[in-house]
Amino acid sequence: xxxxxxxADDGVRKRLLWFTLLATVFDGAELTLLSYFxxxxxxxxxxxxxxxxxxxxxxxxxxxxxxxxxxxxxxRMGRRTTMAVTVFLYGVATLAGGFVHSLAAFTLSRAVxxxxxxxxxxxxxxxxxxxxxxRARGLMGAMVQNMFVVGIVVTTVVGFVAVRAGGLExxxxxxxxxxxxxxxxxxxxxxxxxxxxxxxxxxxxxxxxQLPPDLRRCGSPAAVFGAGLAATTLLGMLVASGAFxxxxxxxxxxxxxxxxHYHLAPAAETALLLAGFAALFAGSLLAGGLSDRLGRRAGxxxxxxxxxxxxxxxxxxxxxxxxxxxxxxxxxxxxxxxNVGCGCIAVLGVWLGELYPTRLRATGENLVYYAGRGxxxxxxxxxxxAQLQDPGLALVLGGFGVGAAALAGLCVRETRGxxxxxxx
Numbered sequence: 039x040x041x042x043x044x045x046a047d048d049g050v051r052k053r054l055l056w057f058t059l060l061a062t063v064f065d066g067a068e069l070t071l072l073s074y075f076x077x078x079x080x081x082x083x084x085x086x087x088x089x090x091x092x093x094x095x096x097x098x099x100x101x102x103x104x105x106x107x108x109x110x111x112x113x114r115m116g117r118r119t120t121m122a123v124t125v126f127l128y129g130v131a132t133l134a135g136g137f138v139h140s141l142a143a144f145t146l147s148r149a150v151x152x153x154x155x156x157x158x159x160x161x162x163x164x165x166x167x168x169x170x171x172x173r174a175r176g177l178m179g180a181m182v183q184n185m186f187v188v189g190i191v192v193t194t195v196v197g198f199v200a201v202r203a204g205g206l207e208x209x210x211x212x213x214x215x216x217x218x219x220x221x222x223x224x225x226x227x228x229x230x231x232x233x234x235x236x237x238x239x240x241x242x243x244x245x246x247x248q249l250p251p252d253l254r255r256c257g258s259p260a261a262v263f264g265a266g267l268a269a270t271t272l273l274g275m276l277v278a279s280g281a282f283x284x285x286x287x288x289x290x291x292x293x294x295x296x297x298x299h300y301h302l303a304p305a306a307e308t309a310l311l312l313a314g315f316a317a318l319f320a321g322s323l324l325a326g327g328l329s330d331r332l333g334r335r336a337g338x339x340x341x342x343x344x345x346x347x348x349x350x351x352x353x354x355x356x357x358x359x360x361x362x363x364x365x366x367x368x369x370x371x372x373x374x375x376x377n378v379g380c381g382c383i384a385v386l387g388v389w390l391g392e393l394y395p396t397r398l399r400a401t402g403e404n405l406v407y408y409a410g411r412g413x414x415x416x417x418x419x420x421x422x423x424a425q426l427q428d429p430g431l432a433l434v435l436g437g438f439g440v441g442a443a444a445l446a447g448l449c450v451r452e453t454r455g456x457x458x459x460x461x462x
Contacts, residue, residue, distance in 0.1 A: 345379015
């Protein structure tokens with residue numbers, strides 16, 4: 039019953055790590071396609087940008103529904119099955135989205151994609167938590183979560199190439215390419231991904247009747263609000279919502295601001311976006327490393343504090359015109375440092391994996407993560423843009439998100455150094 043990840047041979051462990059990396063890459067690529075093409079989609083569907091933000095909101099809310107469904111499936115039926123089904127859903131929906139010709143059909147495709155995206159995170163990070171028991175779990179977990187940033191880079195590069203290639207609707211080939219690549223990942227999962235050894239050990243003990251009744255209850259959303267876990271779940275939702283609000287304030291509004299307010303050329307816009315993703319990557323590694331050395335709470339709080347200061351700087355420098363060079367632009371540098379602060383989100387997956395037992399790990403991961411993504415990543419940005427009608431002001435409000443994440447994180451149980459086992 040106390041089996042640990044050491045029961046897995048190195049080959050299985052390495053393959054599982056590769057699949058968690060790959061799935062997270064295309065999670066990020068799929069989810070951020072919309073934000074790159076906000077102006078194009080609004081023009082081609084003859085609506086305003088808030089209407090396309092509303093599509094993103096629906097996608098985010100569907101991801102919450104997908105997380106609620108696929109988290110329990112991941113705990114009851116296994117990590118591999120969940121990964122295959124969810125990656126297939128968002129891959130085929132994104133591919134189909136490149137072919138539709140009405141806003142209603144496009145919205146439906148993004149709703150289905152969101153539903154699939156909602157289940158992937160719990161399966162990926164539950165798998166990671168169960169195969170990586172090293173002391174640098176926070177840093178390695180940040181690397182896994184940083185694959186989301188790599189996915190954003192994939193979207194940015196594909197989008198840039200599609201725009202430069204010409205054509206009236208450049209978002210179409212971008213959706214087709216990302217969707218097709220995602221389906222290749224699904225095929226690889228079906229052919230080569232093994233099951234998590236810790237989950238197999240728990241499932242074998244459960245099926246053999248070796249566990250008491252309370253430990254046989256796996257994949258129960260109600261259980262993550264039960265005795266001993268309710269406060270953890272609610273506080274985790276606050277951390278996730280704040281961190282996502284900050285991240286999506288940048289992801290959703292930065293491209294539009296750079297193009298429509300500062301009139302950057304596509305090459306300059308892409309360069310600044312890619313630099314921002316590199317800054318987010320660095321901030322994530324900083325948060326993960328600090329969480330290993332100082333604890334999960336400190337890792338979130340320190341990096342989030344950088345974000346609060348940077349969003350304030352964005353507000354103070356927002357009136358500066360673009361001088362023709364990224365190097366001398368105060369607003370551009372403020373955006374880069376804000377991306378560093380948003381890296382506090384990288385601790386979340388590892389922290390949640392340590393907070394929940396194996397029988398509830400995917401359920402808890404998905405519930406907390408996608409509640410945060412739905413509220414902080416989708417609903418709050420929509421409210422901000424609808425009320426303010428100004429992407430610039432909507433962006434700087436992200437500073438309140440990282441501040442809230444830091445404060446809530448200080449109240450979550452510290453788990454650094456926790457040993458994860460099959461049954462507890």
